[in-house]
Amino acid sequence: MKLTYWSHSCFLIETRSHRLVVDPFLSGNPLAPVKATEVRCDFVLITHGHNDHVGDAVEIAKRCGATIVANYEVAMFCQSQGATVHPMHIGGSWTFPFGRVKLTIAHHGSAYQTADGFVNGGQPAGVLIMTEGKTVYHAGDTALFMDMQVIGQRHRPTVALLPIGDNFTMGIEDAVQAVEWLRPDVAVPMHYNTFDLIRADPQEFARQVRAKGYRAEVLAPGGTLTV
Ligand code: NI
Ligand code: MN
Numbered sequence: 339m340k341l342t343y344w345s346h347s348c349f350l351i352e353t354r355s356h357r358l359v360v361d362p363f364l365s366g367n368p369l370a371p372v373k374a375t376e377v378r379c380d381f382v383l384i385t386h387g388h389n390d391h392v393g394d395a396v397e398i399a400k401r402c403g404a405t406i407v408a409n410y411e412v413a414m415f416c417q418s419q420g421a422t423v424h425p426m427h428i429g430g431s432w433t434f435p436f437g438r439v440k441l442t443i444a445h446h447g448s449a450y451q452t453a454d455g456f457v458n459g460g461q462p463a464g465v466l467i468m469t470e471g472k473t474v475y476h477a478g479d480t481a482l483f484m485d486m487q488v489i490g491q492r493h494r495p496t497v498a499l500l501p502i503g504d505n506f507t508m509g510i511e512d513a514v515q516a517v518e519w520l521r522p523d524v525a526v527p528m529h530y531n532t533f534d535l536i537r538a539d540p541q542e543f544a545r546q547v548r549a550k551g552y553r554a555e556v557l558a559p560g561g562t563l564t565v
Contacts, residue, residue: 347391439468475497481508507529
């Protein structure tokens with residue numbers, strides 16, 4: 339499985355048979371290495387309703403004929419915009435053609451902002467993607483929470499994608515604690531440096547993770563990791 343970091347919380351995940359994109363915030367993202375119109379994928383996964391995560395999901399899904407996977411409220415909103423969706427909710431899992439997806443808790447908000455006000459985006463989530471004998475845990479936007487120990491014990495993540503930007507989510511110190519609780523094979527930082535409010539040094543995160551005996555990989559926008 340190959341992961342490509344498209345900056346912020348956006349990753350392309352390529353399995354042998356399918357292309358998945360998580361949280362495709364590309365238009366209006368100063369760090370995005372690709373344009374939304376260049377994306378080809380089969381599924382779009384959205385962790386929560388915030389605009390920097392829903393991003394270009396609807397346009398990409400409609401153009402590619404991809405299915406959006408998100409919590410019920412975000413899925414219904416995307417469906418109202420013309421996208422094909424698969425609604426889920428926290429604790430639930432479903433087997434898709436590429437593998438199994440399970441939504442986990444995340445401590446955050448989820449409202450989607452439109453010109454007319456906010457749309458209720460339900461509860462924010464993290465996403466476990468289980469495919470080809472590997473498990474990717476994309477934490478979404480979240481505070482540190484102790485149930486990450488349970489996620490670590492029960493799902494043994496191969497890769498943990500963790501926000502480090504602070505202010506809206508975990509900062510570096512809490513993200514390092516998250517790695518200790520999740521015990522992934524490799525930790526990858528996300529959700530930093532897109533905006534001034536979330537400035538953080540991913541190399542500092544990597545140093546601290548390695549000092550605890552875990553592997554960390556910092557991906558530049560467009561950078562890849564094969565696991
Ligand atoms: Ni958010
Ligand atoms: Mn965010």
